[in-house]
Amino acid sequence: MPLDLPLDVPGSDLILDPEARIRRSLLPGGVRLLTETDRSVRSASIGFWLPVGSRDETPQHAGSTHVLEHLLFKGTARRSAMDIAAAFDEVGGESNAVTAKEHTFYYGRVRSTDVPIAVDVLTDMLTSSRLADEALETEREVILEELAMAADDPSDIGYETFLEQVIGPGTALGRPVGGTAETVGALHGEDVRAHYRTHYRPDSLVVTAVGDLDHDELARMVLERLAEGGWELPDGALPAPGRAPAPGRRETGTSAVAELVPHRLGRDTEQVHVYLGGPGLPATDPQRHVMNVLMSILGGGMSSRLFQHIREERGLAYSVYSFSGGYREAGLFGMYAACRPARTEEVVALLREELAELGRSGPAPEEMRRALGQITGSLALGLEDTSSRMGRLGSTELIHGRYASVDETIGRIAAVSAQDVQELARTLAGSFTTRVDIGPAV
Structure with missing residues (x-):
């Protein structure tokens, strides 16, 4: 524990x-x-x-x-x-x-x-x-x-x-x-x-x-x-309290719209850079390990759905991936792709569809196996570096306020089920709030 x-x-x-x-x-x-x-x-x-x-x-x-x-x-x-x-x-x-x-x-x-x-x-x-x-x-x-x-x-x-x-x-x-x-x-x-x-x-x-x-x-x-250096260090002094407890996860699953009006930033570039997503999970949310597995399957590597279906099969983008981020009481999830202007709407539709399909049908067994292997393997390899382990201790103290061993963390990741991933994907697919386009007008 x-x-x-x-x-x-x-x-x-x-x-x-x-x-x-x-x-x-x-x-x-x-x-x-x-x-x-x-x-x-x-x-x-x-x-x-x-x-x-x-x-x-x-x-x-x-x-x-x-x-x-x-x-x-x-x-x-x-x-x-x-x-x-x-x-x-x-x-x-x-x-x-x-x-x-x-x-x-x-x-x-x-x-x-x-x-x-x-x-x-x-x-x-x-x-x-x-x-x-x-x-x-x-x-x-x-x-x-x-x-x-x-x-x-x-x-x-x-x-x-x-x-x-x-x-x-x-x-x-x-x-x-x-x-x-x-x-x-x-x-x-x-x-x-x-x-x-x-x-x-x-x-x-x-x-x-x-x-x-x-x-x-x-x-x-x-x-x-x-x-x-002049700092006073009295015996018995206590650390300052941490940030106030998070008020709970921001609601998701209630903001789906047929089309999102993009927030456009005009730039003289050859590609349109698209960000699409919405609110996600705070840093300490119990479902954060589910989110990590979901992001791996959706767009976390060369075998991910976004990479395979948008880049490899259709050749619509060179760079395409998914991401998430968490803070004390808020979080976000998103997908990114860069493509030529004429392909923008097709790529956006595919981004949304890949997440929606994951919510409808769930991940395949081989996808779960790859994602769990990718996450736990990256964690283990990272911890061979003293700098990574030092950073993990800092996050343990400042963000989580509790220590979990590497084995315990890997156990929680391994316990994520295909149903967990499907349910979170379904929730996120109904939670798109934001689209940002950077590049020339289409």
């Missing part, structure tokens, strides 16, 4: 998985540390997670979380931006960061002997970044170029538009993670510093690490470096 991860037991220490050597501790200040010790490797992946993302911004400050992530690499009281970059380069390591809708994540991967260097640099960035106005002015231009690059990619802008329309135009969750050129251009240094002070705290911090390391030694290093 999954093991709950409490936030209200000061100093608690849990052995989550003795066989996998996974351990979780609540440290002074409310810092959470999860590790998996693996002596078969000579490296370690370390991540510092904060439960703040673009959905936590005001409309006026949209993009501030992403800007803050960039600024943490631009220098601290002890290190210049070059020093931060060189610290990992000179030991053959790597470091980066990710801003998402519901969290921000800083990470490094180094040889096990260089773990102290990685911890020192990453904690220095977290606690002591200068967040100087002059750094903001320089990095603002870099981020505006990043936004411009995304706006030049029709599949990128198409997905962002699709997500916004499904989740809700004008909502915090529906906004682009990076904000817009207008909001980023209007940000002031004090806006970013206020965002930092609100969200970068020890009781929000989650540290995850996998590799050739010792849990207790890593805990000591992290606490020492955080204290050196």
Whole structure:
């Protein structure tokens, strides 16, 4: 059975998985540390997670979380931006960061002997970044170029538009993670510093690490470096509460219409990029494993229905697939295809029909076998990488609040039945709400 991860037991220490050597501790200040010790490797992946993302911004400050992530690499009281970059380069390591809708994540991967260097640099960035106005002015231009690059990619802008329309135009969750050129251009240094002070705290911090390391030694290093950076770490402090409980899955199956009026974005491209779908499942929904199997069968690979029937048999598209995404209280599902303009309506009709047919007749036994093998095999192969396992621990803590072993997860996937897939496909086939077309007019 999954093991709950409490936030209200000061100093608690849990052995989550003795066989996998996974351990979780609540440290002074409310810092959470999860590790998996693996002596078969000579490296370690370390991540510092904060439960703040673009959905936590005001409309006026949209993009501030992403800007803050960039600024943490631009220098601290002890290190210049070059020093931060060189610290990992000179030991053959790597470091980066990710801003998402519901969290921000800083990470490094180094040889096990260089773990102290990685911890020192990453904690220095977290606690002591200068967040100087002059750094903001320089990095603002870099981020505006990043936004411009995304706006030049029709599949990128198409997905962002699709997500916004499904989740809700004008909502915090529906906004682009990076904000817009207008909001980023209007940000002031004090806006970013206020965002930092609100969200970068020890009781929000989650540290995850996998590799050739010792849990207790890593805990000591992290606490020492955080204290050196000026963070207060009182004994008995508890982690900050997580996001409010999700209000329940958004209703599906009630929005089917004969035709969807597409949200069109004109672009001077050779193809029309089509996104078609609607509301899906939140990240913690019990049916999420069913959704994964369904997406695999529908459009998850070269043997999937969309690939075989639209590309291989009819030659109507080069790129075609299905996808899903989940957040705390909302989710989405969709299908994507890129085709020449004259073929757009035929391709859209086929996308809808493939999902409808899966809902009418269900998957064949060989489709179930392939999908289950694809998902469990990908999971097993991914977990040979310490970075993937480190990321899994972060998701376990921040999203699910409970730990399930790999065997338990594989068991839940294997328990998905053809009837489960058929019922969810039937529901989704009646839940189309959104179509986005990017390209020239047909």
